Amino acid sequence: xxxxxxxxxxxxxxxxxxxxxxxxxxxxxxxxxxxxxxxxxxxxxxxxxxxxxxxxxxxxxxxxxxxxxxxxxxxxxxxxxxxxxxxxxxxxxxxxxxxxxxxxxxxxxxxxxxxxxxxxxxxxxxxxxxxxxxxxxxxxxxxxxxxxxxxxxxxxxxxxxxxxxxxxxxxxxxxxxxxxxxxxxxxxxxxxxxxxxxxxxxxxxxxxxxxxxxxxxxxxxxxxxxxxxxxxxxxxxxxxxxxxxxxxxxxxxxxxxxxxxxxxxxxxxxxxxxxx
Amino acid sequence: xxxxxxxxxxxxxxxxxxxxxxxxxxxxxxxxxxxxxxxxxxxxxxxxxxxxxxxxxxxxxxxxxxxxxxxxxxxxxxxxxxxxxxxxxxxxxxxxxxxxxxxxxxxxxxxxxxxxxxxxxxxxxxxxxxxxxxxxxxxxxxxxxxxxxxxxxxxxxxxxxxxxxxxxxxxxxxxxxxxxxxxxxxxxxxxxxxxxxxxxxxxxxxxxxxxxxxxxxxxxxxxxxxxxxxxxxxxxxxxxxxxxxxxxxxxxxxxxxxxxxxxxxxxxxxxxxxxxxxxxxxxxxxxxxxxxxxxxxxxxxxxxxxxx
Numbered sequence: 001x002x003x004x005x006x007x008x009x010x011x012x013x014x015x016x017x018x019x020x021x022x023x024x025x026x027x028x029x030x031x032x033x034x035x036x037x038x039x040x041x042x043x044x045x046x047x048x049x050x051x052x053x054x055x056x057x058x059x060x061x062x063x064x065x066x067x068x069x070x071x072x073x074x075x076x077x078x079x080x081x082x083x084x085x086x087x088x089x090x091x092x093x094x095x096x097x098x099x100x101x102x103x104x105x106x107x108x109x110x111x112x113x114x115x116x117x118x119x120x121x122x123x124x125x126x127x128x129x130x131x132x133x134x135x136x137x138x139x140x141x142x143x144x145x146x147x148x149x150x151x152x153x154x155x156x157x158x159x160x161x162x163x164x165x166x167x168x169x170x171x172x173x174x175x176x177x178x179x180x181x182x183x184x185x186x187x188x189x190x191x192x193x194x195x196x197x198x199x200x201x202x203x204x205x206x207x208x209x210x211x212x213x214x215x216x217x218x219x220x221x222x223x224x225x226x227x228x229x230x231x232x233x234x235x236x237x238x239x240x241x242x243x244x245x246x247x248x249x250x251x252x253x254x255x256x257x258x259x260x261x262x263x264x265x266x267x268x269x270x271x272x273x274x275x276x
Numbered sequence: 277x278x279x280x281x282x283x284x285x286x287x288x289x290x291x292x293x294x295x296x297x298x299x300x301x302x303x304x305x306x307x308x309x310x311x312x313x314x315x316x317x318x319x320x321x322x323x324x325x326x327x328x329x330x331x332x333x334x335x336x337x338x339x340x341x342x343x344x345x346x347x348x349x350x351x352x353x354x355x356x357x358x359x360x361x362x363x364x365x366x367x368x369x370x371x372x373x374x375x376x377x378x379x380x381x382x383x384x385x386x387x388x389x390x391x392x393x394x395x396x397x398x399x400x401x402x403x404x405x406x407x408x409x410x411x412x413x414x415x416x417x418x419x420x421x422x423x424x425x426x427x428x429x430x431x432x433x434x435x436x437x438x439x440x441x442x443x444x445x446x447x448x449x450x451x452x453x454x455x456x457x458x459x460x461x462x463x464x465x466x467x468x469x470x471x472x473x474x475x476x477x478x479x480x481x482x483x484x485x486x487x488x489x490x491x492x493x494x495x496x497x498x499x500x501x502x503x504x505x506x507x508x509x510x511x512x513x514x515x516x517x518x519x520x521x522x523x524x525x526x527x528x529x530x531x532x533x534x535x536x537x538x539x540x541x542x543x544x545x546x547x548x549x550x551x552x553x554x555x556x557x558x559x560x561x562x563x564x565x566x567x568x569x570x571x572x573x574x575x576x577x578x579x580x581x582x583x584x
Contacts, residue, residue, distance in 0.1 A: 057345075104343070104372050112343060113372035116363050122333045123368055126340020126348075129325065133301070134344070153364070156333035164325070 001044055003212045004275060009079060010040040010212070011272040014241045015265055016075035016088060022261040024092035027100065030251035032072035034176040034209070034236040035143060039076040041215040042141055051081035054108040060138050061127050063112040065120020066145030066174065067101040068253065074098050074107070082109035118151025120144070121171060125160050128169040128229075139223065140169045144231075147179030150188045155200065161229040162201030170222040171202075171231040174209065176238035178249050197231045209234025241268055279442035280417035283381040286438055287312025289424040290349060294320045300428065303338055303350045305331050310440075311351040311381045335361040335378070339368040342375045347428060353387070354380035354396035354437060362402055369433050370406040377427050378403075381438040383413075384524035385552065385569060386474060386562035388440070395557040401529025403435040404502040410455060411502040413437040413523075413531075415476035418447035419499055426455050437473060439524075441562050444477045446497075458505035460512070464492035467580050468512040468519045472498050472531045475522035475550070475571065482576035491580065501531055509538045518583040519547045522576060524566075527551035548579040 013036045021027035043049070047060040064073050071091070078088050083097070090096035097106045101115030112123045124142035131138050148154060161169055173193070181187050190196070197204050203225045207214040215234070222230035238252070239245030242264040256264060293300045294316055301323045308314040308326060317324035327334040331352055338348035350357070357380040358365070369376045380399060387394045404411045412427060412434060414420035420438060427434040446461070453459075461476070462483050471479035476497045483493040494512050498505060513519055519539065521532035532549035539545055552569050566572055 061343075063340075112340070113367065116367045119332075119336050119364055119368050122336025122364070123340035123343070125333075126337040126342070126346075127344055128340075129337065130341050130344030130346050133323070133346070153330075153332045153336065156328075156330035157336065159330070160327060160333055160337060163328075 006040050006044055006212045007275045008272060009044055010036045011268055011275060013040060013072060013075040013079060015268045016078065017071040018242065018256060018261055018264045018268065020071045020075065020088050020091045021255040023089050025255045026092045027071050027255055028068040028253045029071060029256065030178070030238040030245060031066060031145060031174065031176065032069045033240045033242060033245065034238045035069055035072050035174045036240070037210050037212060038143065038172055038174065038215055038234055039072050041212060041219065043076045043080050045216055046219050047141070048138065049109070051109070054082060058136060058138055061111045061140045063120040063124040063142040064102055064114055065142050066117065066148050067114030069143070070098065070100065070102055073102060077107070077109040083107065117145065117148045118153040121154055121157035122160070124169055125157055125166060128166040129164060131168050142169070142171045144171055144173045146173060146175045146177065146184055146190060146193070149190045149193065158197065158200040158202065165227050166229045167226050169229045170219065171229065173231055173233045174236055175233050176236045178238045178247070178252065180252050182249055194233055201228060203228050203230040204233060205230065206233045206235070209236035210240055241271065243267060278445040280445060281440060281442045282414050282417060282420040282438040283312050283440060285417040285420035286379055286381065286424060287315045289421045290316040291319055293425065293428050294323065297347065299345060299347050301325065301341055301346045301348050303327055303334050303348055305329055305334050305352045305356065307352055311379070313351045331356045331360040332364045335364040336368050338376045339374050347375055347377065349377045349379050351379045351381065353394060354383035354399045355394055358396060358399040358402050366406055370408045373408045373432055375431055377434045377436060379436045379438060382440045383437045384439065384473070385557045385565040385571065386439055386441050386524065388562045388565065389559050391559040392556040397526045397552050397557065398529060399437065400501055400525050400531065404534065408433055409502065410434045410500065412455065412500050413473040414499055415473060415497050416443055416446040418445055418449060418451065419453060422453040423499060426453060430455060439474055443474050446477055446480070453499065456500045456503045456505060458496050458498045458508045460494065460496050460508065462493065462495040464494035464516065466491045466493065466516060467583060468494045468496065468516045469522060469576060470496045470498055470509065470519060470531070470535055471522035472501060473524050475524055478571070478573045479522050479576060481573035482580065485573060485577050486580055491584065493580065498531060501534055504534050504538060506538050506542065509535055510543050513539055513543050513545045517545050519545055520550060520576060520579050520583065521547060522550040524571060525551055527553055546583060548583055550576055550579055
């Protein structure tokens with residue numbers, strides 16, 4: 001799939017994020033929009049998965065450690081065919097398979113239950129260790145939030161991945177700079193984030209997290225890096241793609257009203273047309 | 277009477293399990309000599325993971341391994357295995373109902389000299405309030421061995437509570453165990469003593485002492501606190517009308533609470549709870565601590581006299 005097509009998919013995923021959070025009148029659009037390009041590349045360019053056999057043993061795994069970003073994940077899973085398109089309208093509603101935070105037993109394609117921040121990297125490590133024990137060639141991807149890196153367990157897990165040389169694991173940090181209470185640097189500074197991961201024994205790559213080509217190349221570099229895990233620090237914009245949501249702390253966990261939803265979708269559709 | 281620590285039984289059982297099933301993996305948090313997982317580490321180094329002093333990461337890693345068909349035994353002292361990693365056990369193991377076994381040694385007062393920070397007196401309470409979790413507290417080495425094997429076969433999260441010091445062997449090797457089914461060790465008609473863990477042998481001693489006074493006590497080992505054997509508890513209460521619970525745990529939230537829940541909903545009788553009375557422990561030898569905090573066979577005998 002060429003870059004243009006991937007951009008189109010990412011744009012459609014962004015439209016779905018807006019519709020999903022509007023329908024639910026709940027959810028997390030900001031940190032979902034920021035990760036849309038990353039998930040697009042993973043599901044439509046990189047990951048070996050089978051929507052007809054979501055628990056296929058040899059599949060690549062994805063752990064959404066920043067578990068609140070379910071809108072982007074469910075949108076990608078629907079686009080890929082894991083869940084029926086119309087089902088995304090049930091997001092966060094009673095009796096739905098699409099819980100507010102991901103549950104592996106509810107949603108096909110969800111490889112790990114997350115929601116309480118800081119836990120996903122440990123689980124991804126466990127999957128990567130199992131892959132090595134079983135001589136499987138699947139890869140494990142984990143999406144981390146930047147605010148989430150304030151959790152101590154992330155650094156416990158960072159040590160583990162380096163100690164056990166988990167080169168079948170790639171972490172992607174959605175580095176959008178904002179958390180619920182404000183900018184990371186004001187709430188609890190995580191910088192210099194790249195130096196920290198380096199110091200913990202990881203191979204680090206820094207990219208523009210909205211540049212499809214850079215995401216593809218970084219994932220490729222991670223795959224060829226042996227003897228250590230790789231983290232791709234993807235500089236992103238929270239709320240990316242919707243002008244009034246971009247870089248706004250307030251859109252972390254707020255759903256758009258009808259007017260905002262319509263404005264956002266009009267913008268995104270125009271964007272889609274510009275991609276061609 | 278022979279004595280063996282339940283943690284020693286754990287170490288030996290892991291070796292057996294490791295030879296039978298390649299999917300058994302063991303994790304520890306820098307306590308492998310104390311938890312006895314070091315024997316497994318020697319025999320199956322490729323399936324042993326020392327996670328260092330990071331219980332939260334250990335539990336999360338175990339969860340990830342379980343999603344790929346492994347049967348992880350995550351091991352540490354009870355106080356760290358539960359309290360330190362509670363949120364990880366809740367969200368990464370119990371909510372997705374993953375096949376992780378948490379083997380917690382050094383539970384209760386009998387850790388001894390390390391004092392209050394190392395004496396888990398609330399672990400049963402924490403673990404039994406988590407949906408999908410099975411909670412097992414073996415009374416001796418024989419039952420520990422059998423129940424750990426059953427835990428390995430059970431699909432889903434299991435918490436296994438083990439102790440540091442050697443405790444008397446109660447069961448013959450031929451004894452059959454079933455998760456969720458208690459064992460009546462002694463028939464009686466005047467009073468029921470329902471115990472778990474190391475308090476089972478104290479309950480048996482108390483029953484012998486009471487017999488000399490002409491009081492016959494029914495002694496029951498509730499080795500599985502969750503799911504609890506409701507039928508056995510109701511039956512014995514119906515028979516004797518008086519119940520004493522005994523546990524090396526806070527009286528709140530553990531075996532005593534679980535038995536009271538069953539009885540108050542089904543067959544209310546008077547209950548006296550032997551346990552630590554909502555306080556932290558302190559440094560001392562295990563026997564000194566059991567005495568100071570009211571967990572001896574004499575304490576059980578006194579409770580029986582009060583009830584009769």
